[in-house]
Amino acid sequence: MTVTTKSSSDWYRALANNRIGGPLSQQLGLPRPAELRRYRPGQPLTDGPALVGNAGTGSLADHVLSLPGVEQVSDATDRLGALVLDATGLGTLEELSVARDFLSSGLRRLGPSARVLVLANPPDQADGVTAAAARQALDGLVRSLAKELRDGATANLVYVAPDAAPADTDSTVLFLLSARSAYVDGQVVRVGPSVGTAGSAGVAGTAGAAGVTGSPHTGRVVVVTGAARGIGAAIAEVFARDGAIVVCLDVPAQGDALAATSNRIGGLALQLDITAPDAPARLLEYLAGRHGGVDVVVHNAGITRDKLLVNMDAERWDSVLAVNLRAQLDLNAALLEPSSPLRSGGRLVSVSSTSGIAGNRGQTNYAASKAGIIGMVRALAPVAAGQGVTVNAVAPGFIETEMTAAMPFGTREAGRRINSLHQGGLPVDVAETIAWLAEPGSGGVTGQVVRVCGQSMVGA
Ligand SMILES: NC(=O)c1ccc[n+]([C@@H]2O[C@H](COP(=O)([O-])OP(=O)(O)OC[C@H]3O[C@@H](n4cnc5c(N)ncnc54)[C@H](O)[C@@H]3O)[C@@H](O)[C@H]2O)c1
Structure with a gap:
C-alpha cells in the first residue's frame, strides 16, 4: 500500500531550493522552506542518532532509550536526528537552566528534519508555585525554539502526568520523533494514564508505523x-x-x-x-x-x-x-x-x-x-x-x-x-x-x- 506523500506545486519552495534561487533568497534574507522528511516504510525512526539528556529528577530518559528505533549517539561529532530532554521531575529555575544548557549544546548538531522533544510534568500538577512556573516556562521555551529551528526540524513538548506509566508515553514519543509528525511543530501534548486496556499495547502497538515491526x-x-x-x-x-x-x-x-x-x-x-x-x-x-x-x-x-x-x-x-x-x-x-x-x-x-x-x-x-x-x-x-x-x-x-x-x-x-x-x-x-x-x-x-x-x- 503506497501512501501519497507527493509534494505540492509550491513554486517558491522549488525556487528557494535550486542553484540560482537558493543563494538569491538567502541574500534577500527570505526563508528557505525545506523538503520535509516524511514517513516511508522501512526508514529509520530518525535521520541520525539521538542525544538524550536529563534536567530534573525523572527517569524517562532511560525508557526513551529503550524504545525500538531510538539510537543513542556514540560519537560527539555525529549529526543528530533527535535531541530528547527528559525534564520530568523538573521543579526549579536551576533545573530550567540545566534544560537550556542541554538543548543549546545540541542545537548546532541537528540535521535536516531533526526532532527536538521535551518531556516534563504538567504545571497544573506541580507541588508549589515555583515548580508550576518552571514547568510552564518549558512551554515558552519549546514554542520559541520551534520558531528558531531550520531545515524542517521541529520542537514539541509532552506533559506527562505523574501517574502515567512510562509505556503510556511510547506512542506519542515515537510519533513525535518520527517522520510521521513532519508538520506537527511547536505543539504541547498531554499524556495521562491510559483510559483503556488497549493502552497496555505500548510499544508493540506503535512500532509498526515508526518503521520497526x-x-x-x-x-x-x-x-x-x-x-x-x-x-x-x-x-x-x-x-x-x-x-x-x-x-x-x-x-x-x-x-x-x-x-x-x-x-x-x-x-x-x-x-x-x-x-x-x-x-x-x-x-x-x-x-x-x-x-x-x-x-x-x-x-x-x-x-x-x-x-x-x-x-x-x-x-x-x-x-x-x-x-x-x-x-x-x-x-x-x-x-x-x-x-x-x-x-x-x-x-x-x-x-x-x-x-x-x-x-x-x-x-x-x-x-x-x-x-x-x-x-x-x-x-x-x-x-x-x-x-x-x-x-x-x-x-x-x-x-x-x-x-x-x-x-x-x-x-x-x-x-x-x-x-x-x-x-x-x-x-x-x-x-x-x-x-x-x-x-x-x-x-x-x-x-x-x-x-x-x-x-x-x-x-x-
Ligand atoms: N484543506 C484544508 O486546508 C483544511 C484545513 C483545516 C481543516 N480542514 C478540514 O479537513 C476536512 C477535510 O477537508 P478537505 O480539504 O479534504 O475537504 P474536501 O471538500 O476535499 O472533502 C470533504 C469530503 O467530505 C464529504 N462530505 C461533505 N458532506 C458530507 C456529508 N453530509 N456526508 C458525508 N460526507 C460528506 C465530501 O463529499 C468530500 O468528499 C474537513 O473537515 C475540513 O473542514 C481542511
Missing part, C-alpha cells in the same frame, strides 16, 4: 467520513497501510470518487449522508452486522459556505453546522450508547481547524462548527474514558488540497508562509497525526486538540 492498526475496523477525496482519502490510505479494515464513507453524489478511494486501498465503500436523520442508526447497524464492531471513527467530512455574518443566511449557517458539528455530536452519542458496536479501546477522532481556534473572516459558520468540535471533544473525553474510549481532534492549518489550490494567489501564499516551516502541509500529515491518536497505544492521550499546522501564527 508490525502494523499498529492490523485487523481494526476504521470508519473515515468524507473519504472520497482530499484529506479523508489520505486518512483512509494511512490506516490501510497500517493494517486496518477501512470503511470509506461519503455522500452518494461522490460515489465514483469514493469507489476509486476504497478500491485503491482495498477498503469498503459506504454511501451515506451523515446529516440524514437515520445516519447514526444505519451506520451502527452496518458496522455491527458487517464487521461485528468498530474500533476507530474519524469524523473528517466537512464543508464550507463562506459569507460575512452580515450576509449569512440561515441555509449557509445550518448546512455547515449540520455537517461539521451536529452530525458528529449525534454519531458520537450513538457510538457511546451501551448497545453500540464501538469496542472498548475505541478511538473517536475529529477534524477541527485552526479557523476554529483563531476565527477567520467570512467563516463565522465554519469557525463556529470547528470550535464546537473542540468543545465536544473536551466534554466527551471524561465521559468516554469510562468505556476505555479516547476522544481527540486535530486542527489542520494550511493543507495543500484542491480547496487551498483554488484560493486567490495572495491568500494562498500567505497561508503557506506564516508558519515556522514556511510551507503548507500535505493531507498525509493530517492523516499520520490521526493514525497516531487512534493507535491502541495512545490510550493516555484524550480530550486533546493537536494542531497540524507547522506552528502557524494563526491562533497561536
Whole structure:
C-alpha cells in the first residue's frame, strides 16, 4: 500500500531550493522552506542518532532509550536526528537552566528534519508555585525554539502526568520523533494514564508505523467520513497501510470518487449522508452486522459556505453546522450508547481547524462548527474514558488540497508562509497525526486538540 506523500506545486519552495534561487533568497534574507522528511516504510525512526539528556529528577530518559528505533549517539561529532530532554521531575529555575544548557549544546548538531522533544510534568500538577512556573516556562521555551529551528526540524513538548506509566508515553514519543509528525511543530501534548486496556499495547502497538515491526492498526475496523477525496482519502490510505479494515464513507453524489478511494486501498465503500436523520442508526447497524464492531471513527467530512455574518443566511449557517458539528455530536452519542458496536479501546477522532481556534473572516459558520468540535471533544473525553474510549481532534492549518489550490494567489501564499516551516502541509500529515491518536497505544492521550499546522501564527 503506497501512501501519497507527493509534494505540492509550491513554486517558491522549488525556487528557494535550486542553484540560482537558493543563494538569491538567502541574500534577500527570505526563508528557505525545506523538503520535509516524511514517513516511508522501512526508514529509520530518525535521520541520525539521538542525544538524550536529563534536567530534573525523572527517569524517562532511560525508557526513551529503550524504545525500538531510538539510537543513542556514540560519537560527539555525529549529526543528530533527535535531541530528547527528559525534564520530568523538573521543579526549579536551576533545573530550567540545566534544560537550556542541554538543548543549546545540541542545537548546532541537528540535521535536516531533526526532532527536538521535551518531556516534563504538567504545571497544573506541580507541588508549589515555583515548580508550576518552571514547568510552564518549558512551554515558552519549546514554542520559541520551534520558531528558531531550520531545515524542517521541529520542537514539541509532552506533559506527562505523574501517574502515567512510562509505556503510556511510547506512542506519542515515537510519533513525535518520527517522520510521521513532519508538520506537527511547536505543539504541547498531554499524556495521562491510559483510559483503556488497549493502552497496555505500548510499544508493540506503535512500532509498526515508526518503521520497526508490525502494523499498529492490523485487523481494526476504521470508519473515515468524507473519504472520497482530499484529506479523508489520505486518512483512509494511512490506516490501510497500517493494517486496518477501512470503511470509506461519503455522500452518494461522490460515489465514483469514493469507489476509486476504497478500491485503491482495498477498503469498503459506504454511501451515506451523515446529516440524514437515520445516519447514526444505519451506520451502527452496518458496522455491527458487517464487521461485528468498530474500533476507530474519524469524523473528517466537512464543508464550507463562506459569507460575512452580515450576509449569512440561515441555509449557509445550518448546512455547515449540520455537517461539521451536529452530525458528529449525534454519531458520537450513538457510538457511546451501551448497545453500540464501538469496542472498548475505541478511538473517536475529529477534524477541527485552526479557523476554529483563531476565527477567520467570512467563516463565522465554519469557525463556529470547528470550535464546537473542540468543545465536544473536551466534554466527551471524561465521559468516554469510562468505556476505555479516547476522544481527540486535530486542527489542520494550511493543507495543500484542491480547496487551498483554488484560493486567490495572495491568500494562498500567505497561508503557506506564516508558519515556522514556511510551507503548507500535505493531507498525509493530517492523516499520520490521526493514525497516531487512534493507535491502541495512545490510550493516555484524550480530550486533546493537536494542531497540524507547522506552528502557524494563526491562533497561536
Ligand atoms: N484543506 C484544508 O486546508 C483544511 C484545513 C483545516 C481543516 N480542514 C478540514 O479537513 C476536512 C477535510 O477537508 P478537505 O480539504 O479534504 O475537504 P474536501 O471538500 O476535499 O472533502 C470533504 C469530503 O467530505 C464529504 N462530505 C461533505 N458532506 C458530507 C456529508 N453530509 N456526508 C458525508 N460526507 C460528506 C465530501 O463529499 C468530500 O468528499 C474537513 O473537515 C475540513 O473542514 C481542511
